[in-house]
Amino acid sequence: MEKAVITGMGAITPIGNDLAAFEEHLFAGRHGIVPIDRFDTEDMAAKVYAPVKDLDTEAHLSARELRRLDKFTLYGLIAAKEAAAQSGILGAVDPYRLGVNMSTGLGGIGTVLHEYDALLDKGPRRVSPMLIPKWAPNMMAGVIAIETGARGPSIAHTAACASSSVSIGEALRAIRHGYVDAVICGGGEAATQKLVTAGFQSLRAMSTSADPDRASIPFDRERSGFVMGEGGGALVLESESHARARGARILAEVSGYGLTSDASHITAPAEDGEAIDRAITDALAEAGERDETVYVNAHGTGTVKNDQVEAAAIARVFGGKALVSSTKSMTGHLLGAAGAVEAIAAVLSLHREAVPPTAGTRLLDEDVQIDVVCGGSRPARLSRAVSLSLGFGGHNACLVFDRRDA
Structure with a gap:
């Protein structure tokens, strides 16, 4: 294949x-x-x-x-x-x-x-x-x-x-x-x-x-x-x-993709986050799981419920092996274009070996039990980045990107 x-x-x-x-x-x-x-x-x-x-x-x-x-x-x-x-x-x-x-x-x-x-x-x-x-x-x-x-x-x-x-x-x-x-x-x-x-x-x-x-x-x-x-x-x-x-320069591999539905509510994420977990785990299974730190570009809209449910899902799947940021803190929410721009941010993080910050975020919610990068970019030796996108209607999409050095 x-x-x-x-x-x-x-x-x-x-x-x-x-x-x-x-x-x-x-x-x-x-x-x-x-x-x-x-x-x-x-x-x-x-x-x-x-x-x-x-x-x-x-x-x-x-x-x-x-x-x-x-x-x-x-x-x-x-x-x-x-x-x-x-x-x-x-x-x-x-x-x-x-x-x-x-x-x-x-x-x-x-x-x-x-x-x-x-x-x-x-x-x-x-x-x-x-x-x-x-x-x-x-x-x-x-x-x-x-x-x-x-x-x-x-x-x-x-x-x-x-x-x-x-x-x-x-x-x-x-x-x-x-x-x-x-x-x-x-x-x-x-x-x-x-x-x-x-x-x-x-x-x-x-x-x-x-x-x-x-x-x-x-x-x-x-x-x-x-x-x-x-x-x-x-x-x-x-x-x-x-x-x-044709001798093209390869920027990264798209190695995994998971797509699920909450089947729960037209605007709010399902409280249990189970379908988000499954989108992530399906994408990781397709990519081949690795025992290393990854960068997760979160959907991270800044709404109370989305951030709470998404952070819990990231914590369950990755434990302490995820550096997380939301680039919507800088671009705002680009709605249907958000996933593409955030995928690009994820690929750039692999080349920079750095995680872009969640600009403006200062005081993490006590319910957020993940490592959110704030205050400035954080250097990190990364070979994998993950991008999450969650949409009204309960659409959950996860993309996995792997660095290719040759």
């Missing part, structure tokens, strides 16, 4: 508009959280967010192309182009053996809101013919396939905040079973609108802190919820035999 390796990565996030900037700010513990300036928050409890900043969109696409894309697709496309360029995969693979798995949580919600306003103000004839193509959650995968010439399977997976992790895991399976030689996989999200923020606020999932330095504080006893973020992340997964045949 084929092994799946990573040969390219790309990221556009609140802490960097390319992979290099993301890596620099990630390990420096520099967050991208600022006061909300896209809408009036006078009647809102949420006061901060984590936007993509200073993006020169015209450096990537023409004005005509930009008008045809919702921001979630734009972010995913830019990340995918960076990953493909680093990989060198384009032109080096049969187009029918190159797939695209790019996912989102909410799709083109910004376009929907804009066109609904047009409908109310000017009538149905003024609604853009691009409404449906810009709105559809699959369109990011379709646009990236068009841009790259990928003619293999092109699909979007919808699993809430676990969506892009599922896309990576399913790419692993497609490669292992010989359906494709390579897959561009990940996700994009652009849901920093007042309606979406209000919806999460009504669920009591949003941070109510107005202090950007103390708003996204996973595992902290003063945490009050997550901070909305936006962006995109993409990885090129490739069969090891194909990568070696």
Whole structure:
């Protein structure tokens, strides 16, 4: 059975508009959280967010192309182009053996809101013919396939905040079973609108802190919820035999994938955490268990219940052999794109031999019995990293990454 390796990565996030900037700010513990300036928050409890900043969109696409894309697709496309360029995969693979798995949580919600306003103000004839193509959650995968010439399977997976992790895991399976030689996989999200923020606020999932330095504080006893973020992340997964045949640089192996469902509640994690345990243990069994310290990039949203249940699951499975952090403390929560960006963070930790910090977190909750890295990056000799993603609806996805030194 084929092994799946990573040969390219790309990221556009609140802490960097390319992979290099993301890596620099990630390990420096520099967050991208600022006061909300896209809408009036006078009647809102949420006061901060984590936007993509200073993006020169015209450096990537023409004005005509930009008008045809919702921001979630734009972010995913830019990340995918960076990953493909680093990989060198384009032109080096049969187009029918190159797939695209790019996912989102909410799709083109910004376009929907804009066109609904047009409908109310000017009538149905003024609604853009691009409404449906810009709105559809699959369109990011379709646009990236068009841009790259990928003619293999092109699909979007919808699993809430676990969506892009599922896309990576399913790419692993497609490669292992010989359906494709390579897959561009990940996700994009652009849901920093007042309606979406209000919806999460009504669920009591949003941070109510107005202090950007103390708003996204996973595992902290003063945490009050997550901070909305936006962006995109993409990885090129490739069969090891194909990568070696063309002399590609191998960044890491995706060695394990576990996917389970709580079958419990539409928004809250199951109290016993059993399905999270199983997702992790399934992924580790697939990867081959090792008796060594690993880095766990936790889902770590900063909501009271998620952090409590997730920390308990990590403690049960890994005992004291896990260094844990939540990079949502810096990027905010990228919803459907979170898993891809956090997978990239996990791979970077293997190369840096360091664990990025949970920035802003100072006072660990007494219920959190795991080693949460706070205050700054921590050096660590790592050969394995794990990324966890948990989504509304009870979706639990776990990915295992192993360093490859040759």
